[in-house]
Amino acid sequence: MLIEDVKKSIVNAGFQDGEKMPSVRKMAERLGLSVNTVHRAYKLLSADGRIQLVHGKGCFWGSAPSFEVKPEESVYSVVERLFQNDLDSGVxxxxxxxxxxxxxxxRYGVSPYIVKKFLMQKSSQGILRHVGHRFFFSEERTVGKSNYVLFVHRSDEFGRxxxxxxxxxxxFRTFAQIAAEQKIAVKFIGYHEASNQFFVSDGSxxxxxxxxxxxGVFLSTWLVNDASxxxxxFAMFKNPISVWWEYAPDMVPVSARNRKKWAFxxxxxxxxxxxIVGRYLKNKNxxxxxxLxxxxxxxxxxxxxxxxxxxGAEVVPLVDERFASPFDLMDVAKNSGIDSQKFLDNVLGELLKSATLDKFVCSNDWVAASLIDYFKAKKLPAPYVVGFDDTIESYRYVFDSFAFNVGTMVKEAIYHIVAPTIYAEQRRQMQTPLGRVVEKH
Structure with a gap:
């Protein structure tokens, strides 16, 4: 059969505009021809504008439908992303x-060759160092006996x-422990916000x-009202600063944003x-x-x-917008002359008047424990409760709670101080160490 006859057979097959055509192999089987002959006919029809060849999608009669082109993530990008997640989560x-x-x-589902090539690339960038087959994060500066890190945290007017x-x-415990393991001395300095002064432990x-x-400095903003x-x-401070940031990421003062040796x-x-808690609930159906x-x-x-x-969790909020933290609530209770636990119980009692479910996610463990006590006092069946903080209360009352990854945060904060340039190459300025829900039975 002449190639023009093959083209004519395909044209007369009755395809609609935009319809996907059979593959070359299937068309060859249908016409009883060789794959090469049909492939040549498809190419000629494409050159004539009768069909459209779309890479990875096939052949279409007339005009091809539009496709959203999604760039494929390279295997190295996948390894980079998974490696970054493992660093964030403390693995x-x-x-x-x-x-x-x-x-x-x-762990990453790729070949050892790909992993080694990725690690060698990080080594060539100075982020990692390798000794034989072993890889380590690089350290820019050796830590001498006379070196130290400042740990700055809020204090009273006497430096306590x-x-x-x-x-x-x-x-505090984790920082001191990890610093000791790395043979880094720590000087604890108090910051009294009202007087805008720093103190050492003896009050000077x-x-x-x-x-x-x-x-460098580990700088805590915990309950500091004006971080700026x-x-x-520290505007003229030349060494690295790791900031323990307790506010919304977009609230970082402009003066501190994108500073090369600052990590938040x-x-x-x-x-x-x-x-993370929402996914945990979804997995438990x-x-x-x-x-609450x-x-x-x-x-x-x-x-x-x-x-x-x-x-994707199905959530019915029961919230009070008068207080910004447990400490805020306790201050209001104190100023009102009411015991803070009783004050919280009253607030929760009002919120629970609208409750229709027996499953609760509580904004912290104090709320979770108080909720359990509320149900007991009312002689109601115990609710399912998950909290945040994984405090000792979550073990005393035995409820699930989200554990914040303090260990990872502290390790990375100290590493930033030891290797600020390497860290800046590898990380974003604002880090959010990942945690997990600790399940209890």
């Missing part, structure tokens, strides 16, 4: 040897550090200045924490839940609710 420790190529290969929550205690004042022995006033003291750790745990929060004047309470919704 990888900036101070420890990395898992072997074989272990990472199994204010440590009033389990999370604060965890940060302290001045921020550049010191060749100071590797605190940051102003968003440990207010807002939307990301809500998403939990169904609709109430989100007396602190909905805060960005983090709103963000946690948003995260729950974005994760």
């Amino acid at each position: 990888l420790n900036a101070f420890d040897e990395l898992p072997s190529c074989k272990e990472l290969s199994n 550090l204010k440590i009033e929550s389990e999370r604060e205690s965890d940060v 004042t302290f001045s921020i200045k550049n010191d060749t022995h100071c590797l 006033k605190l940051f102003a003291h 750790y968003n440990v207010a745990f807002g939307k990301e924490a809500g998403v 939990m169904g609709p839940v109430h989100y 929060s007396p602190y909905h004047a805060s960005f983090w309470s709103k963000a946690r609710l948003q995260g729950l919704i974005e994760a």
Whole structure:
């Protein structure tokens, strides 16, 4: 059969405009011809404008339908993303040897060759160093015996550090422990916001200045009302600063944004924490839940609710927008001459008048424990409760709670101080260490 006859047979097959045509192989079978002959006919029809050849999609009669072109993620981009997630979640420790190529290969679902090539690329960039088959994160500066890190945290007017929550205690203990493991001395400095002054533990004042022995600063904004006033003291500071950031990411003062040696750790745990809890509930097929929060004047309470919704959880909010934090609520209770627990119970009692479900996500563990006590006092069946903070109360009352990844935050904060340039190459300025829900039975 002449090629023109083949073309004529295809034209007379009755295809509609935009219709996908059979593959070359199937058309060859239909016409009883060789694949090469049909392939040639398709190419000639395409040159005539009778059919459209779309790479990866096939052949179409007349005009081809429009396709959304989605660029494929390269295998190296996949490894980069998964490696970054492991660093965020604490699977990888900036101070420890990395898992072997074989272990990472199994974890990321790619060949050991791809993993090794990725790690060697990071080594050539100076982010990693390798000794034989072993890989480590690089350290720019050796830590000498006379070197130290400043840990700045709010204090009273006498320099006594204010440590009033389990999370604060965890940060202090973890920081001191990891610094000791790395043989880094830590100097704890108090910041009294009302007087805008720094103090050492004996109550004498302290001045921020550049010191060749100071590797950098771990700067806490926990319950600091005006972070820009605190940051102003470090405007001329030359060494790295890791900021424990307790507010919305977009609230970082302009003066501190995109500074090369500054890294921020968003440990207010807002939307990301809500998403993780929401996915946890979805995996348990939990169904609709109430989100119970007396602190909905805060960005983090709103963000946690948003995260729950974005994760696909079915949520009915029960919220009070008068208070921005547990400390805010306690201050109002104190000024009203009411015990803070009784005050919280009254607030929750009002919110629970609108409750229609027996499953709750509570904005923190204090609320969760108080909710359980409320149901017991009313002699109602125990509700399902998940909280945030994974405090000792969640173990005493035995309910699920979101554990903030304090360990990862502290390790990365110290690593930034030891290797600021390498860190800047690898990370964004605002980090959000990931946590997880701790299930209890």
